[in-house]
Amino acid sequence: MSQWTGKLAFENRVLVIATMHRKEEAIAPPLQAELGVQIHVPEHFNSDRFGTFTRDIDRPANQLETARLKLRHALELTGKDLGIASEGSFGPHPVLPMLPLNRELVVLIDQAHHLELVGEATSTDTNYSHATVKTLEDVQAFAKKARFPSHGLVAMPSAEPEDKGLIHKGITSEADLLETVARLLSQFGQAHLETDMRAMVNPTRMQAIAQATQDLLHKLKQTCPNCGYPGFEMSDRKPGLPCSLCGLPTDLTLTAIYHCQNCGYEDTVSHPDGITAADPSQCPFCNP
Known part of the structure; x- marks a missing residue:
């Protein structure tokens, strides 16, 4: 189990941002303000080796694993133990396929404390076409x-x-x-x-990366009630929210399970989305 001391675990440490497309413009300011880190963007870092949007180089793995590969390479290159990488994807919306969807992941790895956290943002505000x-x-x-x-x-x-x-x-x-x-x-x-879709020539995507960074910071502030470790985040959702009309269970979330990656502590939270009953339009019995 890692020992955690809050903000001091990051303050004045060098944080590597694994980018060659100026993503530090979206990622660095909130991290410097909130964590007190010193930002380092490695010279001669080639993120294109991990895939390009124009398909001339295929991505070696899925979105999350590619971000990890990119970051680990940057940490090896610089000899540092704290860093961030981001990876974006674009495609049809899973529910409304006529709309394009941008999904951004921002991955933080702190090797000194065996910590990995992922910030995420999804948006239909994209010019992808x-x-x-x-x-x-x-x-x-x-x-x-x-x-x-x-x-x-x-x-x-x-x-x-x-x-x-x-x-x-x-x-x-x-x-x-x-x-x-x-x-x-x-x-x-x-x-x-x-x-x-490269960040330095796509300001709309740069905004989505900034949103994913804010999500990451939010998760860093969610600390485990047992050991104080950051990233006490939702690991699973359980359906069963009752319908407000008939009372039968729906597919909407009734409870959520939060998990600590450091000590293994778990907590079950009822009504994590702030609603106690589902609209009848989302009930398989009232709206089959």
């Missing part, structure tokens, strides 16, 4: 929808080009966009456009 265009008018319509030029774009011959050297990233000026696409149209008769 793509299109195949054949005219410059189509290009301008897509650019407007994608919040260009405040948000960068990527242009390539097709969605899966054989020549990775033809993937043009970080386009943030109209002149560069039109020149690049005109060249692709001349050579291939079409161009595939995507939103550039």
